[in-house]
Amino acid sequence: GGIITQTPKFLIGQEGQKLTLKCQQNFNHDTMYWYRQDSGKGLRLIYYSITENDLQKGDLSEGYDASREKKSSFSLTVTSAQKNEMAVFLCASNGGRQDTQYFGPGTRLLVL
């Protein structure tokens, strides 16, 4: 088995601030994902990375940057946080095409 760790658990920032969320996995999975989930809504894909140093945009990439520093870690940066932006950001990983995704516990973002 393995685990996905997301830090921080809660992130509070100011409008216009650059904020970074981090994700670590020890499954030794090649592919990692960042999703945004607004309250009562489904998951929307922000970025994914097929392998180390690869980055692919999802449907919601505008306003975000991502970085896959090494196979086990995947970071997401909110480039300019928007006021009243409240969502949970979920990190996931899997071993390849259409494989089961394993999710982290999430980072809850609040922008004041």
Place this chain on the structure above:
Amino acid sequence: GDSVTQTEGQVTVSESKSLIINCTYSTTSIAYPNLFWYVRYPGEGLQLLLKVITAGQKGSSRGFEATYNKETTSFHLQKASVQESDSAVYYCALGDETGGYKVVFGSGTRLLVSP
């Protein structure tokens, strides 16, 4: 693009009664993508409940079943007798057959099981 529709935002069922959570999908792929049900129990992370990769096949887990129906493009989740511990949010999802890496999620259905 591809999409997944879950029509019920919340379903309330009495314990020991049967359950159906509806899921339909739309895909531009000529092949048959993988279909998934994920679940989030209170206080826990999102996890796979079941997965079916072949059209016409049925998947099952923890007493839940779902059949991949390519004619009706549906993947409804069913259980014959629910328990209070089944209370959770259930998400239907569709694998992206074109690129292979993306997954499209439905909006989720919250199941409340009353004693």
